[in-house]
Amino acid sequence: MSALTLVQEQKCFGGRQVRYKHNSAVLNCEMQFSVFLPPQAAEHKVPALYWLSGLTCSDENFSVKAGAQRVAAELGIALIIPDTSPRGDGVADDPAYDLGQGAGFYVNATQAPWTQHYQMYDYILTELPTLLEAQLPLSDQRAISGHSMGGHGALVLALRNPQRFTSVSAFAPIANPLNCPWGQKAFTAYLGDDRTAWEEYDASLLLAQYRGDLPMLVDQGDADNFLAEQLKPQALYTAGMQVKANLLLRMQPGYDHSYYFIASFIEEHLRFHAGYLQD
């Protein structure tokens, strides 16, 4: 198991906002991530909310813009904020913002030149929790959330592994990537032309097959520029209705795709997850 190297630390709402780097065996490169440890973590192990960010983001966007730390400190929940792809000079990339570094889509790539590093599904599901629960004061209670590409990642990871997460939420997720330009471009590159391989990573298709009661909360702004072409929450809603899923999908009037939207509702998402996470 790789060691965590401290990069940066600030005191925040009585807790610690910390940035670490480590060598990822799964991603085959050095990675950075951020963690907020609430004040309670100085006394005992605390549950964690994994936050998956969207296209172009690193671990910094959510840490700096969402304003999640105050309520996480009150609730005694750690925030785990990974990067959105493998990184580095030796890591395959693409000049476009929606492929390559900053755009890992939380899948395990099967196609060259991406296979060697782009294994974000396994990194988030297994490597990072194993590492963090061994080296930080974290319990094995986990919830997951994310935005846009990260909302897609959170829903897919939770629906495929409901035993690993107590609850899932998302802000403006890419809800049906098989049927939108962002998803089709990324999945063609990372997974190849066979669309059956894509189905494992489509939240709407996965929800249509899901028969459990995992608590799910999704917020979507109706003034989001990406809503009609890229996000397609209707597909998720229809699937949820078909299987009577434990899904609350809220359209939020006037909100766009930005971190101002996330900052407006992150407190409600944290309190939602706190209702399922045990100390």
Ligand SMILES: N[C@@H](CCC(=O)N[C@@H](CSC=O)C(=O)NCC(=O)O)C(=O)O
């Ligand atoms: N063309 C834009 C697109 C990038 C963008 O909007 N990224 C969003 C996530 S979109 C879906 O995954 C984001 O979170 N941006 C970071 C932020 O801090 O707002 C561009 O290149 O900027």
